[in-house]
Amino acid sequence: MEYEEIIQIKRSVPFLSDLTVEELQDLMRIARIRIWRDGQAFFREGEAADGMYIVLKGDAKVEKRLQQGDQLVLSKLKAGDVAGEMGLIEHEPRSATVRATGACTTMFLESSAFDDLRRRHHPGAMKILKRLCGILAARARRLEQILSDFFERPERSLDFMEKRYLRFVGHPGMDEGGPA
Amino acid sequence: MMKDVRQILASLEAFRDLDERERDLLSTVLSARSVLQGEDLYKQGERAPSFFVVAEGQFVKLKEFRAHLVETMGKVGPGDLVGLLSMFDRSERLHTVKAVEDALALECTRDSFDRLFESQSRFSYKILDKFTETLSRSVRDANTLITDLFSDPKRTLLMLQQARVTARHHLTEF
Numbered sequence: 001m002e003y004e005e006i007i008q009i010k011r012s013v014p015f016l017s018d019l020t021v022e023e024l025q026d027l028m029r030i031a032r033i034r035i036w037r038d039g040q041a042f043f044r045e046g047e048a049a050d051g052m053y054i055v056l057k058g059d060a061k062v063e064k065r066l067q068q069g070d071q072l073v074l075s076k077l078k079a080g081d082v083a084g085e086m087g088l089i090e091h092e093p094r095s096a097t098v099r100a101t102g103a104c105t106t107m108f109l110e111s112s113a114f115d116d117l118r119r120r121h122h123p124g125a126m127k128i129l130k131r132l133c134g135i136l137a138a139r140a141r142r143l144e145q146i147l148s149d150f151f152e153r154p155e156r157s158l159d160f161m162e163k164r165y166l167r168f169v170g171h172p173g174m175d176e177g178g179p180a
Numbered sequence: 181m182m183k184d185v186r187q188i189l190a191s192l193e194a195f196r197d198l199d200e201r202e203r204d205l206l207s208t209v210l211s212a213r214s215v216l217q218g219e220d221l222y223k224q225g226e227r228a229p230s231f232f233v234v235a236e237g238q239f240v241k242l243k244e245f246r247a248h249l250v251e252t253m254g255k256v257g258p259g260d261l262v263g264l265l266s267m268f269d270r271s272e273r274l275h276t277v278k279a280v281e282d283a284l285a286l287e288c289t290r291d292s293f294d295r296l297f298e299s300q301s302r303f304s305y306k307i308l309d310k311f312t313e314t315l316s317r318s319v320r321d322a323n324t325l326i327t328d329l330f331s332d333p334k335r336t337l338l339m340l341q342q343a344r345v346t347a348r349h350h351l352t353e354f
Contacts, residue, residue, distance in 0.1 A: 066327075066331055072330060086316050086319065086320075089312050089316060095323050126304060126305060126308065133264075133268060133312055136312065136315035136316060137269055138269060140265055141271070143322035144274050147243075147322065151340075158337065161337050
């Protein structure tokens with residue numbers, strides 16, 4: 001990758017802005033650039049995690065499959081955002097699907113290659129881990145907020161859930177069996 | 181009499197992978213705090229950029245909603261980390277952490293952590309690994325809770341009806 005492109009990534013991706021140009025060059029040697037079409041999934045919920053994606057150009061959305069088959073959009077991603085970051089540090093199944101909305105370019109960091117940098121105590125890997133902690137903290141706080149909102153306004157949530165329940169059961173009797 | 185922080189760290193399974201020198205370093209930024217049964221280590225809504233290592237005893241994490249409903253969000257015990265979110269983003273505490281028995285916790289402020297972090301790279305890696313593990317678990321737990329809420333509408337409806345009744349009666353027991 002050209003020097004100018006490295007500089008451009010450093011400027012446009014906050015996640016990598018703490019890295020020096022040399023550290024970023026090392027990182028780019030193990031990264032893979034991929035171009036996606038509208039609707040293509042970077043990864044799907046339930047798949048084994050093998051790394052993380054950084055959106056370089058375009059947009060994407062994070063979806064969660066619900067039991068009844070429909071999708072809940074958890075968040076939208078834009079250039080500079082990261083997706084599947086937990087896949088960099090653990091190999092649990094993906095907790096959501098991330099899908100391109102329009103043409104999208106990503107950088108993929110494979111966990112095994114990143115582990116190699118960690119083992120060598122590469123300063124860039126440490127900066128990434130520190131940044132990752134900040135992202136995980138923000139995400140945990142946002143999810144807690146969703147939970148709080150849900151229970152802090154029980155009337156509104158009741159209304160929402162009753163409509164949702166009726167969509168799948170088809171009658172208002174709350175004591176006549178569970179969801180389909 | 182308060183125990184030596186180095187001895188406490190040496191006794192915790194979660195810090196066994198640190199060598200003696202690293203435990204000495206960590207002990208310089210931790211301060212011990214005794215918490216009696218029923219007392220709060222910290223309260224929801226407080227702003228304090230620090231985290232705690234539970235050294236002895238058990239704590240319960242409580243979440244108070246505006247509707248005067250208090251939910252138990254889990255227990256933490258020796259070796260567990262609490263308060264990491266506020267340490268990272270310097271914003272308010274998400275939970276109240278209350279001692280269910282006489283307990284001891286070790287506190288580290290953000291500024292102390294930053295100083296320590298910048299000086300010791302190998303050691304910092306080990307601590308960061310513990311942080312990422314704890315934070316990942318928090319995100320996964322919250323994700324699971326949200327999925328459960330939306331995946332079983334009938335059960336969730338019952339919980340909400342209960343929350344509405346509780347809010348009307350302004351109950352604060354947990």
